[in-house]
Amino acid sequence: MQTDIRMTPGRRSYVEEPADPQQTRNRILQATAFAFVVAYPFLDLLFGWQALLAFIPMMLMITLALGLNIVVGYAGLLDLGYAAFYAIGAYAAAFFTSPNSPLASVLPGSPFAWMQDFWVSMVMAVLVAGCAGAILGAPTLRLRGDYLALVTLGFGEIVPRLVKNLEPWTKGVKGMSPIGRPYLFGCQFGVDPCEILGMKLKLGMIPYYYLTLIVGAISIFAIIRLRNSRLGRAWAAIRDDETAAQGMGINPVTTKLWAFSLGASFSGATGAIFGAYLQTISPDQFEYSTSVIVLCMVILGGTGNIWGVMLGGLLIQSFDRIFAERLTGWVHKAGALTGDPTITAAFNSFDLLKSRLLVFGLCLVLIMNLRPQGILPNRKRRETALTDLPEDDVAPDEAVMIAGATVPTEKPR
Amino acid sequence: MTTSNASGDVVLDVTGLTKRFGGLVAVDSVDFQVRRRQIVSLIGPNGAGKTTFFNMVAGQYEPSAGRVVFDGKSLHGLRPHQITARGIGRTFQNIRLFTNETLLENVLVGMHSRLKSGPLASLLRLPSQRREEGEAREKGMALLHLVKLDQYANEAAGNLPYGMQRRLEMARALASEPQLLLLDEPTAGMNPQETVNMISLIRRVRDEFGVAVLLIEHDMQVVMGLSERVTVLNYGQKIAEGTPLDVQRNDNVIEAYLGRRHKRPGDEEADGGTH
Amino acid sequence: MLTFEYFLQQLVTGLANGMLITLVAIGYTLVYGIVEMINFAHGDVFMLGAFSSVTTLQALGAQAVKRVANKDQPPIPETYLWLVVALITSMVFCATLNVLIERLAYRRLRRGSRMAPLISAIGVSFILQNVGIYWKGVSPINFPRYIPQIDLVKAFGIDSFVRVTTKDVFVFVVTVPLVIALTLFIQRTKLGKAMRATAQDRDAAQLMGIDINRTIALTFLLGGALAGAAGLVSGLYNNTAGFQMGFSYGLNSFTAAVLGGIGNLNGAMLGGVFIGILGAMSDGYLDARWTPVVIFGTLNLVLIIRPSGILGQDLAERA
Ligand SMILES: Nc1ncnc2c1ncn2[C@@H]1O[C@H](COP(=O)(O)OP(=O)(O)OP(=O)(O)O)[C@@H](O)[C@H]1O
Numbered sequence A: 001m002q003t004d005i006r007m008t009p010g011r012r013s014y015v016e017e018p019a020d021p022q023q024t025r026n027r028i029l030q031a032t033a034f035a036f037v038v039a040y041p042f043l044d045l046l047f048g049w050q051a052l053l054a055f056i057p058m059m060l061m062i063t064l065a066l067g068l069n070i071v072v073g074y075a076g077l078l079d080l081g082y083a084a085f086y087a088i089g090a091y092a093a094a095f096f097t098s099p100n101s102p103l104a105s106v107l108p109g110s111p112f113a114w115m116q117d118f119w120v121s122m123v124m125a126v127l128v129a130g131c132a133g134a135i136l137g138a139p140t141l142r143l144r145g146d147y148l149a150l151v152t153l154g155f156g157e158i159v160p161r162l163v164k165n166l167e168p169w170t171k172g173v174k175g176m177s178p179i180g181r182p183y184l185f186g187c188q189f190g191v192d193p194c195e196i197l198g199m200k201l202k203l204g205m206i207p208y209y210y211l212t213l214i215v216g217a218i219s220i221f222a223i224i225r226l227r228n229s230r231l232g233r234a235w236a237a238i239r240d241d242e243t244a245a246q247g248m249g250i251n252p253v254t255t256k257l258w259a260f261s262l263g264a265s266f267s268g269a270t271g272a273i274f275g276a277y278l279q280t281i282s283p284d285q286f287e288y289s290t291s292v293i294v295l296c297m298v299i300l301g302g303t304g305n306i307w308g309v310m311l312g313g314l315l316i317q318s319f320d321r322i323f324a325e326r327l328t329g330w331v332h333k334a335g336a337l338t339g340d341p342t343i344t345a346a347f348n349s350f351d352l353l354k355s356r357l358l359v360f361g362l363c364l365v366l367i368m369n370l371r372p373q374g375i376l377p378n379r380k381r382r383e384t385a386l387t388d389l390p391e392d393d394v395a396p397d398e399a400v401m402i403a404g405a406t407v408p409t410e411k412p413r
Numbered sequence B: 001m002t003t004s005n006a007s008g009d010v011v012l013d014v015t016g017l018t019k020r021f022g023g024l025v026a027v028d029s030v031d032f033q034v035r036r037r038q039i040v041s042l043i044g045p046n047g048a049g050k051t052t053f054f055n056m057v058a059g060q061y062e063p064s065a066g067r068v069v070f071d072g073k074s075l076h077g078l079r080p081h082q083i084t085a086r087g088i089g090r091t092f093q094n095i096r097l098f099t100n101e102t103l104l105e106n107v108l109v110g111m112h113s114r115l116k117s118g119p120l121a122s123l124l125r126l127p128s129q130r131r132e133e134g135e136a137r138e139k140g141m142a143l144l145h146l147v148k149l150d151q152y153a154n155e156a157a158g159n160l161p162y163g164m165q166r167r168l169e170m171a172r173a174l175a176s177e178p179q180l181l182l183l184d185e186p187t188a189g190m191n192p193q194e195t196v197n198m199i200s201l202i203r204r205v206r207d208e209f210g211v212a213v214l215l216i217e218h219d220m221q222v223v224m225g226l227s228e229r230v231t232v233l234n235y236g237q238k239i240a241e242g243t244p245l246d247v248q249r250n251d252n253v254i255e256a257y258l259g260r261r262h263k264r265p266g267d268e269e270a271d272g273g274t275h
Numbered sequence C: 001m002l003t004f005e006y007f008l009q010q011l012v013t014g015l016a017n018g019m020l021i022t023l024v025a026i027g028y029t030l031v032y033g034i035v036e037m038i039n040f041a042h043g044d045v046f047m048l049g050a051f052s053s054v055t056t057l058q059a060l061g062a063q064a065v066k067r068v069a070n071k072d073q074p075p076i077p078e079t080y081l082w083l084v085v086a087l088i089t090s091m092v093f094c095a096t097l098n099v100l101i102e103r104l105a106y107r108r109l110r111r112g113s114r115m116a117p118l119i120s121a122i123g124v125s126f127i128l129q130n131v132g133i134y135w136k137g138v139s140p141i142n143f144p145r146y147i148p149q150i151d152l153v154k155a156f157g158i159d160s161f162v163r164v165t166t167k168d169v170f171v172f173v174v175t176v177p178l179v180i181a182l183t184l185f186i187q188r189t190k191l192g193k194a195m196r197a198t199a200q201d202r203d204a205a206q207l208m209g210i211d212i213n214r215t216i217a218l219t220f221l222l223g224g225a226l227a228g229a230a231g232l233v234s235g236l237y238n239n240t241a242g243f244q245m246g247f248s249y250g251l252n253s254f255t256a257a258v259l260g261g262i263g264n265l266n267g268a269m270l271g272g273v274f275i276g277i278l279g280a281m282s283d284g285y286l287d288a289r290w291t292p293v294v295i296f297g298t299l300n301l302v303l304i305i306r307p308s309g310i311l312g313q314d315l316a317e318r319a
């Protein structure tokens, strides 16, 4: 058996792509964005923007979209019930830490009392959501795409309804509250004043901001590593051509299962933090529309491209949490300026907040029909085919085959 | 054609392989053997069942009857990815590359079953994973060099012209370190120069990697130039087998081809139109 | 409570609901059979059908509504005429809407990835729901009580807890002929034949000279028309309509279509009746709040265990 390769090429730097100006520009852009995000809470205080409270859920939702991107963008599986895993994460964390939870009467004093710690519960949430992903995925991932979409939709409907109906455990529609808070150096997040090293500080929600930022950064880091690993390549292969991928030795079921399970575990972490941040969770936060909004974020920016997903998330979330409201306010003011009562009334009836789902629906239809790759398409594939071909590959008089289609070369006479 | 002599030398041993699609018998109890380091061709008119035969060996289709023994072990009930892991690599008649991925990534996907790092190792970038990844890239580049595509390593595969895509598919199949390489019409759609290059590439791959090659071809120049043995299928049945010369003179074969294509295989002006 | 009679009562309700589900399920099954896509917006077309019926009926006969509402008075004859007018309006409205949706939101995506039309359909579904909200508001509206609720069992002099009312009968009077007409259309007419050919192999059908765009438009037209009819009948049967009814009815109907074997008309009917009865039994014996869980649970089980449905071919394998 001779399977090693004799031919070794000379040393080349093929691993790194050649530095081009586009990439340098991207680097600068990323560094600026990063610096802005890190300094944001202070800028917010300084300039009085008062948008910190919008930024925290915004970043959480973007992290959620990054997780869904693994499933939809990398592995090519349409998941319409992603919010269910988010719910499972949030409720798992709440179960361990909330005084309202059925566990609250069992855990204290037991050898498992340490589970009531927020950080432990967050890890649990990640594990529970990841397992839920695997449990749903195992029997369903053999199904073809649109049936899988339907199963996930069904699952996404069942979970919030179970939460509503199983009142003795979940407190039903009322939801669970309060929920254990994260802490650091004996200082509880969101509780003022806070004493660190003898100093009394008023931090407000800033600790949550940085927690979210760190979790988001870790997610990005982890996702990039996964994407460029053996598993990440297998996802792409399965998405592009499942039959060919199998022929290359990839097990489609385990590969998809990893996507499902890892995607779900991201939502587990996000759910735990979201619950702690809001201090209350209820089933209506996890309905179909939540799943669709997150999907919208993934698709708008560019499926499969994490920078695209982040951009899409930023656009949709800033619309949802900042601009829809302000825009509505401006329209109302403009109506009032006219002084005409009928026009004022007409302008006042305009309410973007009520029609946010309409905007998202339009967004989905328009992207799919006009720019299905999203705002930032998933790299690589260029508009034109290669031009500088070596001589022995194409005889000038022959027809040139490009991507399977014959394009006769025109010859002026 | 006897199995008794040096059966350890046989890498693929197929007996009575049959595939039915409803009423149609696409492959009809075919017996077939390939020895180590041998180049063997499977020919036959369109719709003879050649690709179906490949798909059964590679595990894409479940045989209706018969068995496939590879490297002394039955492949019965194995999924395609398991068969690849056992050592059968393949290309597809209608090229099936991962068009959005780069050339290097395509080859790395081909290595999937030879790499070990799991998600956790990749997340933590363990030294073992980094070493494996580095080696895989080296090897991937070497394979691209072999098929003369290393200068395009970071292009998307979909951007390649047709002939190059065929070569990339071959590099990708080799990446799985096969003992048996299944090539489904490797020169289809190629110009004469590319075809000649492909012939020498196939021979070189056999010599350097020590793989056995089973190829489906319509181009008689390729078949006659490369193969040590030729098997002819018609309507799913094996109608002839032997050296290229034997097969050319076989009356059944001439009839099968004349009936369908009005052309005698191996004639000077046969299929490819090259000289 | 007499258990067997209670059971019968749930069965009657389930059957009537099942027929409504069937009408909507046929829309899913036709479209899926031909373009292989789940038209997520179909349920919302049905919802808008119900809304349009309310508008028509209110415009036509506010007076008649009062008389019927006044219980025992027999309805004036024009009522029936108006019902027919409302039925036709709703069918035309939904058929047009469905064809427009196909033209604007799906047609360009036919050749691309399978995910694209699905996502577009989800988008359309959200848009239609919002149209519904603008039209009739967020809270459920009352549907005019056009159909008197006369218990036929009592009318025949049988003393029983089971009630089979004129409303139940009305559902059957409208839905059964429609389903039969559609089946005949698909089996007997040339256009129907074109539809079947397209469903089997679109490219081959095109080679045979069938206009694919027109055939697909026709499919959406038929599906929309049935959804429009279902919108009117469900409104008159349940006396309520709301913008969210499309989502739940839609899921029930799609479950029915899958259960019966998607692409199969008889299957849609069988599945529709089964889901209708299952829902009624769950309402009656468990609790209405568990019904969605029961139905979605059934959907997931069916898809996992037998994705081809009861009467269908195996779609999981058809790549
Ligand atoms: N999945 C399938 N379902 C039904 N029939 C099939 C299927 N695959 C192949 N066939 C039929 O089996 C027969 C053999 O097909 P196959 O593709 O193996 O031929 P081939 O020898 O590879 O021909 P070609 O030279 O054109 O590639 C043909 O009649 C084909 O229509």
Ligand SMILES: [Mg+2]
Pocket (backbone or CB within 6 Å): B050, B051, B052, B093
């Ligand atoms: Mg073939």
